[in-house]
Amino acid sequence: MANSALIKEFEEMLGKENVFSSEADRRTYAYDAAVLNPVVPAFVIRPTTTEQLGKCVVKLYNEGIPMTVRGAGTNLSGGTIPDTSDTVVILTCALNRILEINTNDLYAVVEPGVVTADLAAAVAAKGLFYPPDPGSMSVSSIGGNIAENAGGLRGLKYGVTKDYVMGVEFFDSTGGWVRSGSRTVKCVTGYNLAGMLIQSEGTLGVISQAVMKLVPPPSASRACLAEFDDMQKAAEAVAGIIAEHILPCTLEFLDNNTIVKVDDFTHIGLPRNAAAILLIEVDGHPAQVADDAAAVERVLKACGATAVHVAKDAAEKTQLWEARRQALPVLARVKPTTVLEDATVPRSQIPAMMQAITDISKKYRVDVGTFGHAGDGNLHPTFLCDKRDKEEYARVEAAIDEMFDVAIKLHGTLSGEHGIGTAKAKWMEKETSRGTILFSRRLRKALDPKGLLNPTKLVGILGGE
Amino acid sequence: MADLKALVSRLMTLEDRIIACMRCGNCQAVCPMFGATHMEADVARGKLALVDDLAHELIRDPQAVADKLGRCLLCGSCQAGCPSGVKIMDVFMEAREIVYSYLGLGPVKKAIFRVMLAKPWLFNISMRVGSPASHLLFRKNKTAQNTVSSPLLRPLIGDRHLRSLPVRPLHAIVGALNEPRVSGGLKVVFFPGCMGDKYYVNMALACLKVLKHHQVAVFMSPDFACCGIPAVSSGDGQGMVDELRKNLDILSKVDFDYIVTPCGSCTSTIKELWPKYAARIDDAAMHISKALSKKTMDITQFLVDVLGVHGVEPRDNAISITYHDSCHLRKGLGVSSQPRELLKANSGYRFVEMKEADRCCGCGGSFTLYHYDLSRAIGQRKRDNVVASKAQVVAAACPACMMQLEDVLSHNKDDVTVKHPVEVYAETL
Ligand SMILES: Cc1cc2nc3c(=O)[nH]c(=O)nc-3n(C[C@H](O)[C@H](O)[C@H](O)COP(=O)(O)OP(=O)(O)OC[C@H]3O[C@@H](n4cnc5c(N)ncnc54)[C@H](O)[C@@H]3O)c2cc1C
Numbered sequence: 001m002a003n004s005a006l007i008k009e010f011e012e013m014l015g016k017e018n019v020f021s022s023e024a025d026r027r028t029y030a031y032d033a034a035v036l037n038p039v040v041p042a043f044v045i046r047p048t049t050t051e052q053l054g055k056c057v058v059k060l061y062n063e064g065i066p067m068t069v070r071g072a073g074t075n076l077s078g079g080t081i082p083d084t085s086d087t088v089v090i091l092t093c094a095l096n097r098i099l100e101i102n103t104n105d106l107y108a109v110v111e112p113g114v115v116t117a118d119l120a121a122a123v124a125a126k127g128l129f130y131p132p133d134p135g136s137m138s139v140s141s142i143g144g145n146i147a148e149n150a151g152g153l154r155g156l157k158y159g160v161t162k163d164y165v166m167g168v169e170f171f172d173s174t175g176g177w178v179r180s181g182s183r184t185v186k187c188v189t190g191y192n193l194a195g196m197l198i199q200s201e202g203t204l205g206v207i208s209q210a211v212m213k214l215v216p217p218p219s220a221s222r223a224c225l226a227e228f229d230d231m232q233k234a235a236e237a238v239a240g241i242i243a244e245h246i247l248p249c250t251l252e253f254l255d256n257n258t259i260v261k262v263d264d265f266t267h268i269g270l271p272r273n274a275a276a277i278l279l280i281e282v283d284g285h286p287a288q289v290a291d292d293a294a295a296v297e298r299v300l301k302a303c304g305a306t307a308v309h310v311a312k313d314a315a316e317k318t319q320l321w322e323a324r325r326q327a328l329p330v331l332a333r334v335k336p337t338t339v340l341e342d343a344t345v346p347r348s349q350i351p352a353m354m355q356a357i358t359d360i361s362k363k364y365r366v367d368v369g370t371f372g373h374a375g376d377g378n379l380h381p382t383f384l385c386d387k388r389d390k391e392e393y394a395r396v397e398a399a400i401d402e403m404f405d406v407a408i409k410l411h412g413t414l415s416g417e418h419g420i421g422t423a424k425a426k427w428m429e430k431e432t433s434r435g436t437i438l439f440s441r442r443l444r445k446a447l448d449p450k451g452l453l454n455p456t457k458l459v460g461i462l463g464g465e
Numbered sequence: 466m467a468d469l470k471a472l473v474s475r476l477m478t479l480e481d482r483i484i485a486c487m488r489c490g491n492c493q494a495v496c497p498m499f500g501a502t503h504m505e506a507d508v509a510r511g512k513l514a515l516v517d518d519l520a521h522e523l524i525r526d527p528q529a530v531a532d533k534l535g536r537c538l539l540c541g542s543c544q545a546g547c548p549s550g551v552k553i554m555d556v557f558m559e560a561r562e563i564v565y566s567y568l569g570l571g572p573v574k575k576a577i578f579r580v581m582l583a584k585p586w587l588f589n590i591s592m593r594v595g596s597p598a599s600h601l602l603f604r605k606n607k608t609a610q611n612t613v614s615s616p617l618l619r620p621l622i623g624d625r626h627l628r629s630l631p632v633r634p635l636h637a638i639v640g641a642l643n644e645p646r647v648s649g650g651l652k653v654v655f656f657p658g659c660m661g662d663k664y665y666v667n668m669a670l671a672c673l674k675v676l677k678h679h680q681v682a683v684f685m686s687p688d689f690a691c692c693g694i695p696a697v698s699s700g701d702g703q704g705m706v707d708e709l710r711k712n713l714d715i716l717s718k719v720d721f722d723y724i725v726t727p728c729g730s731c732t733s734t735i736k737e738l739w740p741k742y743a744a745r746i747d748d749a750a751m752h753i754s755k756a757l758s759k760k761t762m763d764i765t766q767f768l769v770d771v772l773g774v775h776g777v778e779p780r781d782n783a784i785s786i787t788y789h790d791s792c793h794l795r796k797g798l799g800v801s802s803q804p805r806e807l808l809k810a811n812s813g814y815r816f817v818e819m820k821e822a823d824r825c826c827g828c829g830g831s832f833t834l835y836h837y838d839l840s841r842a843i844g845q846r847k848r849d850n851v852v853a854s855k856a857q858v859v860a861a862a863c864p865a866c867m868m869q870l871e872d873v874l875s876h877n878k879d880d881v882t883v884k885h886p887v888e889v890y891a892e893t894l
Pocket residue numbers: 032033068069070071072073074075076078079080092112133134135136139140141142143144145146147148149150151152153201202203205206207208417418419454488489490
């Protein structure tokens with residue numbers, strides 16, 4: 001094998017147990033959670049210290065070998081699928097130490113491979129709160145969360161990953177060590193390079209450490225579920241709640257197709273005729289929560305909710321959430337292939353977007369269940385199909401094309417949280433501009449002269465001027 | 466390599482089930498193997514991808530795929546949490562059988578599964594011969610668990626700390642049982658399982674004591690063969706069928722209300738795998754197995770749900786006990802409250818929950834034979850949780866888990882003993 005000398009060198013550097021070069025092992029780093037074709041990397045390395053990580057990048061830069069950083073490989077846009085068969089995959093899973101949780105200054109210092117849920121649990125054990133909660137948090141890495149700017153259910157009130165990044169350390173494409181941000185709330189030392197690394201999808205640098213902001217946890221919460229016979233009314237309720245100056249920590253919705261499928265599967269007695277259900281949770285101080293919950297209930301009824309169920313205790317709250325928890329698992333079981341999208345529109349455009357999705361699904365004869373974060377207009381239209389059926393899959397792709405067109409026309413975006421990767425790169429220019437693409441490419445070329453960091457992702461570095 | 470085509474076409478029968486995997490990666494959170502190695506090929510997503518690759522001839526190395534499939538405890542944790550509902554265990558077991566029938570079962574496995582476990586008399590004799598001689602082979606470890614290890618047998622069993630072998634197996638002590646019902650009462654088949662019959666004999670005796678106390682009539686045969694799970698998990702479907710034939714032959718002639726076993730793995734095998742493999746014998750066997758499956762229960766479930774045994778307040782000086790959920794029981798069959806209830810039925814113990822009680826202990830049946838180092842590494846996390854709970858006793862309702870717990874606690878010189886929940890309950894009678 002052409003690589004055998006290089007593999008040996010990495011084995012000496014990292015230990016044999018941290019270099020995977022067998023065919024079987026390599027094939028398991030050829031995919032991620034996106035519905036895309038796999039590309040098998042040349043080999044895979046797993047540094048166990050920051051210092052090793054830096055040395056690996058230097059070595060790969062010197063050899064001119066493309067690199068793809070991989071956290072948990074749960075991204076939905078192909079960000080960790082190797083660009084070429086020469087690519088070396090760098091794993092961060094052995095860099096998984098929580099270095100510090102500072103309860104006085106409210107931050108945590110972590111290595112990039114720390115699992116999101118592990119950080120959240122460690123922080124909770126110290127009486128603090130790390131709010132970003134992507135659906136994949138039980139496995140996703142903080143490095144991956146930063147590189148994708150992952151969102152989650154709590155986005156409306158608490159924001160997304162970028163709102164919790166205080167500082168980032170990373171290696172640039174040459175292996176140079178870069179630090180930006182700090183452990184302080186304020187820091188204006190130099191460019192906001194930490195900000196630049198957020199949602200960079202492994203194209204600008206390899207994150208080696210991050211300082212994440214923590215907040216005090218809310219002391220109380222209350223949940224309710226409302227049924228609507230009309231999507232428009234549900235959207236008005238969402239707007240109405242926010243007009244009352246209430247920011248629920250979660251404001252989720254399920255469309256009729258999802259409701260029916262969840263009920264078919266779980267028999268939990270959901271309103272099968274409802275056009276939508278909203279799940280709303282408010283949190284904060286107990287008195288505030290009581291006021292907010294009462295106001296929410298009032299708005300829901302005023303906007304024509306056909307029924308409102310308020311959870312009286314923790315057990316009932318768990319029950320109300322069951323429908324939302326089951327949404328993806330149930331949709332995923334309907335057909336072999338599940339294409340989970342995340343087109344996002346301004347809140348007020350949700351009814352228009354939902355109508356468009358319904359029309360598109362009829363026009364292309366594809367089964368789409370939609371649920372998502374109504375509070376921030378972040379929809380998850382989920383296309384249920386069988387990718388082995390070429391004709392059907394072509395219709396799904398055409399439907400997705402058209403859906404993105406509509407989202408952009410409604411002043412929305414291709415991707416609220418799943419990223420561009422290679423999956424959505426072709427739509428980038430439509431949402432932004434030619435200038436944006438060229439600017440991004442020039443930026444990349446300046447920082448990554450050999451074009452080694454995830455070269456085909458986002459705006460491909462090799463594309464023309 | 467002419468039959469590579471046959472291998473591929475047999476594997477393609479799994480495709481519909483494999484493609485249901487949406488590669489979300491969720492299984493990383495619960496997979497004990499991934500927890501120990503952090504390698505994608507060790508988690509369900511990776512193994513499913515490799516089987517799929519082999520089926521599509523994208524990889525042409527069945528041995529490499531077989532090796533990866535073997536690095537799995539078949540604990541079912543991945544399947545229990547899989548959002549897509551992928552039937553991962555079926556795929557893994559069928560894939561093992563398909564790949565091994567191509568590669569050929571190694572001679573050692575063949576000897577164990579086809580000869581030993583299917584022919585109980587041979588297994589019995591070898592264990593009986595083994596036992597009186599055991600003081601020559603084994604060295605006492607002076608640990609709370611009364612384990613022994615064997616420098617002489619190291620090549621075979623590694624540095625395992627095992628409980629000393631009993632002098633006589635269960636069936637030699639109690640013989641065949643076929644008690645008449647006590648005035649319209651219940652009658653059960655007690656299926657002790659290989660480990661209950663030959664290794665944890667006192668545990669099995671405690672089960673019989675409890676059944677007697679509750680006036681439940683018992684049927685038990687010295688001729689029961691292994692339930693078949695070791696064969697199936699080693700890809701030996703034929704071995705399973707041979708054993709099943711013997712067991713069906715015995716069971717189809719008995720009148721009873723329930724089959725109870727003190728082993729989570731036996732229970733789940735009888736309930737879930739027997740009907741599947743019986744279909745390979747004939748329709749009649751399949752119908753019998755389906756009927757048996759409905760009547761099969763874990764003994765803790767039987768005691769609590771059928772006989773109504775329930776918890777009591779612990780005494781003031783009660784000693785603390787914790788419980789480890791066997792994967793086959795909790796994830797496979799949803800049995801988790803009953804064994805805990807049984808522990809609470811003894812006022813001499815105060816129940817404390819440990820962290821990650823339902824995380825796999827790392828034994829995985831025959832997995833521990835081939836991957837002892839990994840098994841120990843996974844077991845260490847379980848041990849740490851047991852010790853952190855400060856319990857003086859840890860209970861598990863599966864002999865394989867008990868053996869693993871004893872091994873790992875003994876290696877750490879921990880002062881924690883291991884019991885089956887039925888043993889704990891039997892102490893009150
Ligand atoms: C079932 C499911 C639910 C999901 N729910 C959500 C959700 O609610 N919200 C949401 O936002 N996303 C969600 N996602 C998408 C995905 O989980 C997130 O994008 C997550 O942040 C990816 O983390 P990861 O560790 O798996 O990263 P990977 O998939 O391993 O990597 C993602 C990208 O980050 C880069 N990267 C990783 N580590 C580093 C590093 N150290 N330095 C530089 N670049 C790096 C990679 O090169 C890649 O481009 C979901 C995915 C699934 C499968």
